[in-house]
Amino acid sequence: MRVLTLGAGTVGHWIADMLCRRRHDVVVVDINSDRVRQINSELDVRAIEGNASQSTVLFQADVCSADICLAVTGDDEANVVAASMAKALGARRSIARVYAPAFRDSSTFDYQNHFGIDALLSLEQLSAFELVRAIRNPDAIPLEHFARGHLEVYEIDVEPNAQGADQKLRDLKLPGTVRIGSIARDGEMWLASAEDEVHVGDRVSLIGIPAEVNRSRTLFTGPTHRPKRESVMIAGGGEIGFHIARALPESDYRITLLENDAERCTHLAKLLPDATVVHANANRRSVLEDEGGGAVDYFVACTGSDESNIMACVEARELGARRVMAVVGRPDYANVVGKLGIDHVVSERDVGARQILGFLNQGAVISRSILPNGKIGVFELEIVEGARVADATLAELPLGGRCLITAVQRDSFIRVPTANDQLKVGDVVVALMDLNYMEECLALFNRSSRL
Structure with a gap:
C-alpha cells in the first residue's frame, strides 16, 4: 500500500520504519531538513522537506494516490488540518494523531466529523485502555479503537444461580445499548443469537456503552457475588494516568493518583x-510507604520516564503491591522488566503499531481485530455506495450465524441496532464475524457484492 506519513519525529520515524519492513511504499514529509536527510539515509522511503499543512507539499508527496495518510507531527492542530487536507485532496483514508483529550471528546465539538478525518489516534489513550483492560478483565477484548472509543467489550463467566443462567437471550432484560456478542462453551465459541441460552460456566461477551455494560454484568453473577472494591495507585498524572483514572468506575475501584506537578494536581482534582489526587513524587520510597503503595491491589507507573516507571514498580513490588504495571517505551528494556517482577508492561509503540496496522485494509474495512480464540473477528466497516448492505435493514441481510452487527455510527451518534434498522451509505458499523465466512460476509459490504 502507498502510505503518506506526515512528520518524521520519533513517532513518524518508527512508523515509517515499521511500514518499510512490511514492504509498504512509504512517503514521509517533515519541515526539518536534518530529519529528512536522516530518514532518507536510514530507511527505504522517499522523504520530502516541507510543511505538511501546505497543499503544494502534499501534491509533491502524491497525496492523491495515497491509500492512507498518517499525520503524526508533534502539533495536534497541524495534524488535524493536514489530515483533513489530505483526505480532501484524494487520500483514501486519513488519520491524525492527537494528544489533547479535547480533540476526541465529541460531546462539545466533533473534530473528526467536522474535518472529515477517518480516525483520531491517541497513543496515550490507547495505552491507558490497555492498562485498564489488564486491571478490569485480563481476558477482555480491547475494542477501544472501534466506534471512536464509545464501545466496550467485557467477557464474564456465568456463575451458579445467576439471574441470566438457563435463559434465552431474547428473554434477558438487557439495556438497549448492550448486546451479547458471543458465547464460549467447552472450548467452542460462536456468535450469539436471540434463541441461544446461556448456562452456568459459559463465558459471554457483552458489547455496548461502558456504563451499561458494567451494570449488565450482574445478570451473570450469583446473588451473593459482591466483588470487593479494589485499590489502584497511579504514579503519574499525564494523559495516560488521567485516562486510566477516568476509565475505572468509582463503584469498583478506589483510585489514588500521584503527580509531582502542583498545577497539574489541581487540574486533575x-x-x-x-x-x-496527591501532590507527591512517586519515585520516592517514603512517598509510596506514606500513601499505602504497598497495600494496593494494582500499582501503575506512567510518569513519562521509562526509568522512573521501572523503579517505582520495583519499589511498589517490594512494599507489597499485589500487581505492578508500567508504561515502558524503549524496546531494549523488554527483557529487563520481566526479571524485575513487573507483571504487565505496555508500550505506546506496540499499542500504536497494532492500531495503525489495523487501518491498512482495503475496501470497506476500516480496521479489524481477532478475538483470543482465533475464530471470530471484529471489524469496523464503512457502508459504501453500491454495497449490498446499503439501504437494507439488518433483517433483510443474510448474516445469521456468520456476522453480527453490534453497533452503528451515523454522523456523531453511535447506537446498538435492531433487526429493523436500515444501513445508510456513510454509516460505520462494528461487526463480529465467524472467520470461516469472512470473505463471504465482507463481500456484502463491498461495491461489487451480490446475493
Whole structure:
C-alpha cells in the first residue's frame, strides 16, 4: 500500500520504519531538513522537506494516490488540518494523531466529523485502555479503537444461580445499548443469537456503552457475588494516568493518583472528583510507604520516564503491591522488566503499531481485530455506495450465524441496532464475524457484492 506519513519525529520515524519492513511504499514529509536527510539515509522511503499543512507539499508527496495518510507531527492542530487536507485532496483514508483529550471528546465539538478525518489516534489513550483492560478483565477484548472509543467489550463467566443462567437471550432484560456478542462453551465459541441460552460456566461477551455494560454484568453473577472494591495507585498524572483514572468506575475501584506537578494536581482534582489526587513524587520510597503503595491491589507507573516507571514498580513490588504495571517505551528494556517482577508492561509503540496496522485494509474495512480464540473477528466497516448492505435493514441481510452487527455510527451518534434498522451509505458499523465466512460476509459490504 502507498502510505503518506506526515512528520518524521520519533513517532513518524518508527512508523515509517515499521511500514518499510512490511514492504509498504512509504512517503514521509517533515519541515526539518536534518530529519529528512536522516530518514532518507536510514530507511527505504522517499522523504520530502516541507510543511505538511501546505497543499503544494502534499501534491509533491502524491497525496492523491495515497491509500492512507498518517499525520503524526508533534502539533495536534497541524495534524488535524493536514489530515483533513489530505483526505480532501484524494487520500483514501486519513488519520491524525492527537494528544489533547479535547480533540476526541465529541460531546462539545466533533473534530473528526467536522474535518472529515477517518480516525483520531491517541497513543496515550490507547495505552491507558490497555492498562485498564489488564486491571478490569485480563481476558477482555480491547475494542477501544472501534466506534471512536464509545464501545466496550467485557467477557464474564456465568456463575451458579445467576439471574441470566438457563435463559434465552431474547428473554434477558438487557439495556438497549448492550448486546451479547458471543458465547464460549467447552472450548467452542460462536456468535450469539436471540434463541441461544446461556448456562452456568459459559463465558459471554457483552458489547455496548461502558456504563451499561458494567451494570449488565450482574445478570451473570450469583446473588451473593459482591466483588470487593479494589485499590489502584497511579504514579503519574499525564494523559495516560488521567485516562486510566477516568476509565475505572468509582463503584469498583478506589483510585489514588500521584503527580509531582502542583498545577497539574489541581487540574486533575477537578476532572477526577472520585479519585484521591496527591501532590507527591512517586519515585520516592517514603512517598509510596506514606500513601499505602504497598497495600494496593494494582500499582501503575506512567510518569513519562521509562526509568522512573521501572523503579517505582520495583519499589511498589517490594512494599507489597499485589500487581505492578508500567508504561515502558524503549524496546531494549523488554527483557529487563520481566526479571524485575513487573507483571504487565505496555508500550505506546506496540499499542500504536497494532492500531495503525489495523487501518491498512482495503475496501470497506476500516480496521479489524481477532478475538483470543482465533475464530471470530471484529471489524469496523464503512457502508459504501453500491454495497449490498446499503439501504437494507439488518433483517433483510443474510448474516445469521456468520456476522453480527453490534453497533452503528451515523454522523456523531453511535447506537446498538435492531433487526429493523436500515444501513445508510456513510454509516460505520462494528461487526463480529465467524472467520470461516469472512470473505463471504465482507463481500456484502463491498461495491461489487451480490446475493
